[in-house]
Amino acid sequence: MLKIKPATGQFKTELSDTKAALHVVNLRKRFGQLEVIKGLSLTANQGDVISILGSSGSGKSTLLRCLNFLEPPNEGEIWIGGRQIQARAGATGQREINALRINLGMVFQTFNLWLHKTVLENIVEAPIHVLGLSKAEAHLRAEELLLKVGLADKRHAYPSQLSGGQQQRIAIARALAMEPEILLFDEPTSALDPELVGDVLKVIRALADEGRTMLIVTHELNFARQVSNRIVFLHEGQIEEEGPPDAFFNHPSSPRVRQFLSSQRDGYHR
Amino acid sequence: MTLLQGFGDQIIAGAITTLQVALTSLVLGIAVGLCGAMAKVNGIGALRWLADGYTTIVRGIPELLIILILYFGGTVALTALLGRYVEVDAFAAGVFALTIVFGAYATEVFRAALLAVPRSQIEAAHALALSRALTFRLVILPQMWRYALPGLGNLWLTLLKDTALISVVGLEDLMRKASVAAGATHDPLTFYLIAAALYLTFTSVSLVGLALLEQRAGRGVRISE
Ligand SMILES: Nc1ncnc2c1ncn2[C@@H]1O[C@H](COP(=O)(O)OP(=O)(O)OP(=O)(O)O)[C@@H](O)[C@H]1O
Numbered sequence A: 001m002l003k004i005k006p007a008t009g010q011f012k013t014e015l016s017d018t019k020a021a022l023h024v025v026n027l028r029k030r031f032g033q034l035e036v037i038k039g040l041s042l043t044a045n046q047g048d049v050i051s052i053l054g055s056s057g058s059g060k061s062t063l064l065r066c067l068n069f070l071e072p073p074n075e076g077e078i079w080i081g082g083r084q085i086q087a088r089a090g091a092t093g094q095r096e097i098n099a100l101r102i103n104l105g106m107v108f109q110t111f112n113l114w115l116h117k118t119v120l121e122n123i124v125e126a127p128i129h130v131l132g133l134s135k136a137e138a139h140l141r142a143e144e145l146l147l148k149v150g151l152a153d154k155r156h157a158y159p160s161q162l163s164g165g166q167q168q169r170i171a172i173a174r175a176l177a178m179e180p181e182i183l184l185f186d187e188p189t190s191a192l193d194p195e196l197v198g199d200v201l202k203v204i205r206a207l208a209d210e211g212r213t214m215l216i217v218t219h220e221l222n223f224a225r226q227v228s229n230r231i232v233f234l235h236e237g238q239i240e241e242e243g244p245p246d247a248f249f250n251h252p253s254s255p256r257v258r259q260f261l262s263s264q265r266d267g268y269h270r
Numbered sequence B: 001m002t003l004l005q006g007f008g009d010q011i012i013a014g015a016i017t018t019l020q021v022a023l024t025s026l027v028l029g030i031a032v033g034l035c036g037a038m039a040k041v042n043g044i045g046a047l048r049w050l051a052d053g054y055t056t057i058v059r060g061i062p063e064l065l066i067i068l069i070l071y072f073g074g075t076v077a078l079t080a081l082l083g084r085y086v087e088v089d090a091f092a093a094g095v096f097a098l099t100i101v102f103g104a105y106a107t108e109v110f111r112a113a114l115l116a117v118p119r120s121q122i123e124a125a126h127a128l129a130l131s132r133a134l135t136f137r138l139v140i141l142p143q144m145w146r147y148a149l150p151g152l153g154n155l156w157l158t159l160l161k162d163t164a165l166i167s168v169v170g171l172e173d174l175m176r177k178a179s180v181a182a183g184a185t186h187d188p189l190t191f192y193l194i195a196a197a198l199y200l201t202f203t204s205v206s207l208v209g210l211a212l213l214e215q216r217a218g219r220g221v222r223i224s225e
């Protein structure tokens, strides 16, 4: 049962014991009887780029979706550094959830740009209505981001007029426009034609180089290896193995990880 | 004035009344329909139950009967309430009855339209910390129009024509003016044809307007050639 705490207008600002950008403690998520995230804890420091790997159904998407309460977790704590907003599952009001969401930019596998709005409108809506930016400020910010993702000439296009790769770069710009502390990517290139994957990965790589804190669920092993400083491998809702990319890819200790890696490599040869 | 044996002005006045009743009922009915749809889709137990009862009852009874029941029921209720005989204004009664009818059918149209908005579009709004109200206004409402418009268009045509039913409770609408003129001049065919031509004009113009609205609501959905 999820208890909704009455809105007090104040967020809990207890001091976290870590200075981590993101600190997840004992997160649990059940769908009916099925427990999908089983007491998972994870810490991301400022500037960490963590790739989350795991086979289908291991709970990667659910983990990301629990962090911003698209799926309310059943148990656990989520701390976002800096402002130290605490979202305690089971006692979290809408204001706290929104404060959490402002700090967690989400990029979906299927982009999810609003189809009835132009590229520019997609980017400015949330900054105007949530952050209270003026139209002029929001547009300025949007134009800068469009330059950054290399799509300034598409500002007045509708999503349906763009390729998947272009839509995903706009979706990244839309998330960035909220200036979130942390970016969450859920298989950002899985829905793309192979020739469009590179452009999107380039944008994500540039964000990593800027020192942004990111959690990336991906099946692009080479990319994960190059861009991240840590790999987390999920198995049945728990962290099976984690470590720096070199150690993870070269000397995984878990047989499951070894099996996963070899099956993925086979996939590439085909 | 010999135009239509002096009944021209009357017919025009009736046509204007018809349009006024229809347009007022449309606006109010859309509001009722949106509320009904939200009650059905998001509502808690009692609200949903209420909305289900409303649409089931209204859609299961002939419009003419609803109009009569609301008109005479309204008279009885107001008389009891105020302690003296009150005759309900035909215009108000007509708008009320047509709003109730239109609202019930619109509830179903909007309900289907609400459910047709893809979950992913709404999740994108939530992920950007947009509140429920903002998500509804910025994402759900504009997208559900696209799904609702064809159905609403049909309901509007029905509504326009159903205004003729209100003449039974004395509304001086196009239908009533035409039948008065028909009786007075002993030339019913002419006046009923004129009335028919006017209804047809209104509905045809509506169809054109509707096509334009649908085009606008489809913005960004079709890939432009
Ligand atoms: N809304 C839901 N209702 C019920 N079960 C769900 C729901 N969402 C996910 N699941 C289940 O939770 C498990 C984990 O799903 P999840 O989508 O997190 O996996 P994943 O690791 O992202 O897989 P993939 O690589 O295929 O995207 C699966 O067994 C899935 O069927």
Ligand SMILES: [Mg+2]
Pocket (backbone or CB within 6 Å): A060, A061, A062, A187
């Ligand atoms: Mg997934």
